[in-house]
Amino acid sequence: xxxxLWQFHGGLRLQGHKKQSMHEAVVKAAxxxxxxxxxxxxxxxxxxxxxxxxxxxxxxxxxxDFKDHIGAPVHxxxxxxVIAIEERLxxxxxxxxxxxxxxxxxxxxxxxxxxxxxxxxxxxxxxRDILRDAGIVGLGGAGxxxxxxxxxxxxxxxxxLILNGAECxxxxxxxxxxMQEQPRKIIEGLxxxxxxxxxxxxxxxxxxxxxxxxxxxxxxxxEHEAECIDIIQVPTIYPTGGEKQLIKxxxxxxxxxxxxxxxxxxxxxxxxxxxxxxxxxxxxxxxxRIITITGDAVKQPRNMEVRLGTSFKTLLDECGIDxxxxxxxxxxxxxMGTAIHSEDVPVIKTTNCILSLKLEDSKIPTMPxxxxxxxxxxxxxxxxxxxxxxxxxxxxxxxxxxxxxFDCIECGCCAYVCPSKIPLVNYYRFAKNEIxxxxxxxxxxxxxxxxxxxxxxxxxxxxxxxxxxxxxxKELLKKTTGQSDDKDNKKAAxxxxxxxxxxxxxxxxxxxxxxxxxxxxxxxxxxxRRKQPKQATSDSNESSDK
Amino acid sequence: MFEALIAIxxxxxxxxxxxxxxxxxxxxxxxxIADQIDSILPQTQCGQCGYPGCRPYAEAIAKGKAPINQxxxxxxxxxxxxxxxxxxxxxxxxxELEVKEEKTVVVIxxxxxxxxxxxxxxxxxxxxxxxxxxxxxxxKSECTGCNLCIPPCPVDxxxxxxxxxxxxxxxxxxxxxxLEHSPIEIVAPEGAENGI
Numbered sequence: 001x002x003x004x005l006w007q008f009h010g011g012l013r014l015q016g017h018k019k020q021s022m023h024e025a026v027v028k029a030a031x032x033x034x035x036x037x038x039x040x041x042x043x044x045x046x047x048x049x050x051x052x053x054x055x056x057x058x059x060x061x062x063x064x065d066f067k068d069h070i071g072a073p074v075h076x077x078x079x080x081x082v083i084a085i086e087e088r089l090x091x092x093x094x095x096x097x098x099x100x101x102x103x104x105x106x107x108x109x110x111x112x113x114x115x116x117x118x119x120x121x122x123x124x125x126x127x128r129d130i131l132r133d134a135g136i137v138g139l140g141g142a143g144x145x146x147x148x149x150x151x152x153x154x155x156x157x158x159x160x161l162i163l164n165g166a167e168c169x170x171x172x173x174x175x176x177x178x179m180q181e182q183p184r185k186i187i188e189g190l191x192x193x194x195x196x197x198x199x200x201x202x203x204x205x206x207x208x209x210x211x212x213x214x215x216x217x218x219x220x221x222x223e224h225e226a227e228c229i230d231i232i233q234v235p236t237i238y239p240t241g242g243e244k245q246l247i248k249x250x251x252x253x254x255x256x257x258x259x260x261x262x263x264x265x266x267x268x269x270x271x272x273x274x275x276x277x278x279x280x281x282x283x284x285x286x287x288x289r290i291i292t293i294t295g296d297a298v299k300q301p302r303n304m305e306v307r308l309g310t311s312f313k314t315l316l317d318e319c320g321i322d323x324x325x326x327x328x329x330x331x332x333x334x335x336m337g338t339a340i341h342s343e344d345v346p347v348i349k350t351t352n353c354i355l356s357l358k359l360e361d362s363k364i365p366t367m368p369x370x371x372x373x374x375x376x377x378x379x380x381x382x383x384x385x386x387x388x389x390x391x392x393x394x395x396x397x398x399x400x401x402x403x404x405x406f407d408c409i410e411c412g413c414c415a416y417v418c419p420s421k422i423p424l425v426n427y428y429r430f431a432k433n434e435i436x437x438x439x440x441x442x443x444x445x446x447x448x449x450x451x452x453x454x455x456x457x458x459x460x461x462x463x464x465x466x467x468x469x470x471x472x473x474k475e476l477l478k479k480t481t482g483q484s485d486d487k488d489n490k491k492a493a494x495x496x497x498x499x500x501x502x503x504x505x506x507x508x509x510x511x512x513x514x515x516x517x518x519x520x521x522x523x524x525x526x527x528x529r530r531k532q533p534k535q536a537t538s539d540s541n542e543s544s545d546k
Numbered sequence: 547m548f549e550a551l552i553a554i555x556x557x558x559x560x561x562x563x564x565x566x567x568x569x570x571x572x573x574x575x576x577x578x579i580a581d582q583i584d585s586i587l588p589q590t591q592c593g594q595c596g597y598p599g600c601r602p603y604a605e606a607i608a609k610g611k612a613p614i615n616q617x618x619x620x621x622x623x624x625x626x627x628x629x630x631x632x633x634x635x636x637x638x639x640x641x642e643l644e645v646k647e648e649k650t651v652v653v654i655x656x657x658x659x660x661x662x663x664x665x666x667x668x669x670x671x672x673x674x675x676x677x678x679x680x681x682x683x684x685x686k687s688e689c690t691g692c693n694l695c696i697p698p699c700p701v702d703x704x705x706x707x708x709x710x711x712x713x714x715x716x717x718x719x720x721x722x723x724x725l726e727h728s729p730i731e732i733v734a735p736e737g738a739e740n741g742i
């Protein structure tokens with residue numbers, strides 16, 4: 001084909017562990033009885049529930065929406081009734097709970113009807129609105145809302161649109177299976193994206209170990225007369241599927257720190273996102289996805305098309321999890337995935353893989369860094385991992401940023417090769433978190449200072465205004481009461497005022513002046529009661545106590 | 547000899563005028579060091595340092611009247627930043643001051659609140675909203691957690707709660723430090739007393 005490929009620095013050749021989950025075709029998972037939909041499954045604002053407990057919802061119906069800024073709505077993945085909107089465990093490294101909409105399926109699976117569209121008749125803006133309303137987010141793992149990424153802005157032109165089918169992490173095969181089974185959908189989705197972005201050139205990148213997927217896509221492409229699309233095999237080196245790494249391989253362009261690919265005229269989307277885009281135009285919001293359930297703790301590793309909200313437990317049971325030996329759960333791959341502490345968490349939009357691995361008996365202790373430099377050799381971002389490690393340990397957050405901590409993609413290559421088994425990535429995550437927190441605190445303290453200073457200014461102003469008012473009043477008093485303010489004048493004024501008040505009081509009627517007979521009697525009764533000896537009242541109190 | 551004397555005098559007058567002019571023309575208002583210190587302080591305005599707010603404390607540090615270890619909300623981070631800025635050695639936080647581990651804000655129990663406005667007057671950052679004999683409430687995002695509103699409350703209806711809960715405030719913690727020594731026992735050669 002004569003397409004020139006570039007290379008990125010470092011990377012690893014890892015054992016794939018992919019075959020085990022690719023024996024079977026993608027199986028549709030059964031509809032579970034309970035579905036849990038977290039309100040935040042994406043990057044951005046959490047969505048707000050638009051249904052109430054007791055409501056009946058249909059499959060694909062909107063159940064949570066976001067207001068402004070960046071976010072994504074959530075749709076019910078089957079028909080049923082909302083039984084709770086409450087805090088439930090979600091698949092997050094913290095193991096915390098978050099607000100979720102819980103739906104009990106009614107088994108009918110009645111779908112909510114959405115209109116279908118032909119993308120060639122739509123403007124880019126209309127397309128983006130459809131994708132936003134369908135809740136499409138990046139399905140590669142990050143979950144960034146797709147409609148935002150399909151808006152390059154007025155300044156930028158998309159030269160190359162890359163569809164990322166590299167899937168470089170071991171164990172995960174959901175994208176490979178999708179490419180094998182639904183290649184046409186992916187190409188159609190890519191054409192929709194191309195239409196929205198007006199991209200000049202599209203590339204589907206596939207790692208060279210996925211031959212079946214490549215063949216299927218090439219065959220599907222022949223049916224479409226899309227000359228702007230190239231299907232390219234990239235070398236199987238972890239992390240080829242990283243956005244910046246893939247862009248480097250295909251275009252040779254390097255994305256600067258704090259810059260986005262669009263600044264260089266490149267955009268990257270995942271193959272599964274393209275397929276979901278196609279579905280969105282067919283009137284199907286994002287309510288299911290293909291995920292890989294694999295690892296040596298399940299007997300039947302495979303890919304399943306799962307409705308969002310299905311619990312991990314159901315899926316693990318279906319694949320025959322072996323609970324007799326201790327195992328750990330990871331959402332995502334073994335290098336970049338997040339450890340999950342409970343099986344009672346739901347599948348969300350960004351769940352691409354559930355990996356369950358048997359725990360090894362002997363835990364190798366962390367040893368001191370011996371400065372061997374292996375980590376720097378493999379770092380795909382060209383960083384100095386051990387320097388970052390030392391500064392993170394010393395909590396020297398200024399220095400660590402000088403060494404470009406924020407260019408770290410947390411791929412885990414450094415920790416993988418580390419002979420001392422130092423959990424390097426955890427140190428970088430810690431440092432990034434601390435720096436973000438400090439920045440937030442700085443913003444907060446600046447706001448507090450502003451408010452405090454304004455308050456002081458306001459109090460000062462009020463004091464001045466009060467003084468000014470007092471002064472003016474005094475002057476006014478001087479004018480009205482005559483030029484001289486000797487004591488006799490004042491006294492006379494006071495006496496006159498008192499006389500006025502007295503006269504007014506005499507004129508006023510008292511409330512006992514003219515009473516009806518009944519009122520007089522009532523007053524007399526009350527007086528009589530008062531005159532009764534005290535003893536009697538206290539007695540009656542005691543008797544009432546008893 | 548005489549020319550040299552004149553030249554030096556003329557130069558002296560010239561430079562004197564130049565310096566005098568620039569000291570008036572380029573006069574710096576306020577104390578720039580105090581500004582820098584103030585930007586490091588956490589702006590809770592809590593007064594635990596013994597000064598009525600962060601700015602007065604910053605000015606006191608700038609004049610050398612106050613030590614840098616009087617700010618409990620800032621903790622170690624502020625002490626280090628101040629020691630970097632001022633070129634003095636970091637000292638541990640004053641032991642008499644109480645250190646809050648987690649960030650907190652206050653909430654007003656609106657059922658009990660009588661609308662006396664005392665807390666509004668006490669709040670240094672205008673984070674309490676309300677009017678006389680009307681319900682008061684705390685604007686959570688603006689509350690600095692200084693707790694200055696608690697003592698004036700006549701009905702004790704203001705409570706301290708953690709600032710943020712849940713996933714947003716969750717952070718990765720620093721991993722356990724690696725072993726300082728090899729887990730394999732190293733046998734010291736005979737005669738050596740203190741190992742290797």
